[in-house]
Amino acid sequence: MMSAQSPVRARILDSAGRLFGADSIRSVSADKVIADAGTTKVTFYRHFRSKDHLVVAYLDGQLDDLRAAAEAQRTAGGDACAVLLRLAAANGEIACRPGFRGCTFINAAAEYPADGVVRDAVERYRTWLHEVVTGLLVELGADHPDVVADQLIMLRDGAMVHGFMGDPAAVADALVTAGRAIITAHLPAQQHP
Template identity: 35%
Template sequence: MSVTSPRKSARERLLAAADELFYAEGVHTVGIDRVIEHAGVAKASLYSCFGNKDGLVRAYLQGRHDQRRKRILGRIEQHDDPRDRLLAVFDSLADSVAKPEFRGCAFYNASAESEPDSAAAEESAASRAWTRSLLTDLARDAGAPDPAGLAAQLVLLYDGAMVGARQDRDPSTGRTARAVAAVLLTAALQDQPRSAVRP
């Protein structure tokens, strides 16, 4: 069903247009007039549904987060083994960055364009907090003695893989990140004291 399908409500059409345009071109590059035109709705619909452009950006990012959360949890639920469940987060990442339409992380892109107190920054922070919490819980379930510490490493790896895949246009980056995550997890489970590790 297209963005302008009459079967969609004005809100759905605006969100579909925003999702397509904001992700491809940026939340500040794309003005509301372009979103309205692409959605095929009256300007008043945007204000009645979202209040203003910030409200539309917030809803766009919330939608992106919901999609991402469902995608990641869907991969996790395919596994029973705690180690595989943690690595499934990186399987989901590998799927995402390998898609031809991948343009980087919607949250990184939007927050980089925005002020620190903007809707984009707030939604990006919320999404990152969810990712960090998820990885901490999965690391704990896998038996890591310092689940928060391992999660911090994995978040950095996740971030780097997203940026690297976008910058290098390399769809294999996600698989590489998964391999590194497996090494980090194995090392964490061995629980070697830092003093025992030689440079």
């Protein structure tokens, strides 16, 4: 097995990420990634057993980046509510970027069947996200934190789709405002943000 630190592997993943972001995961062939990365099929398949395994490595890398960003939000200070609001604002800003094509994980879930390694990678992300949001809601003392986490994640998912299909400029403020309303509805009165 090749090291995750291999420069060739990193170059292939960089090419895949750029191509997946510009088009769609399914429409980008392994041959297109190979050509963009300036490598050979033999080298590609030495690092990835299949295109699906490349997609999994790409998604897992995206999850690692999100974990680091969430941890940075936690260490930036403030209570759990402040962290949730900063995460919502960051998601809104992502949806407002030029060229935004929707959430990588939602897109992958839409493009791949439910019973494969790619959907397993999407599920790892969804599980992590739910755990982070639920943990913050528990810290806040929210009623039914699992249910509220589901509501906030549905709101985030909708914002990502709206950022791609609707008016991206409206996403950031709307996401924070709606998220604050959901959280407030489930907190004791003295804790309203």
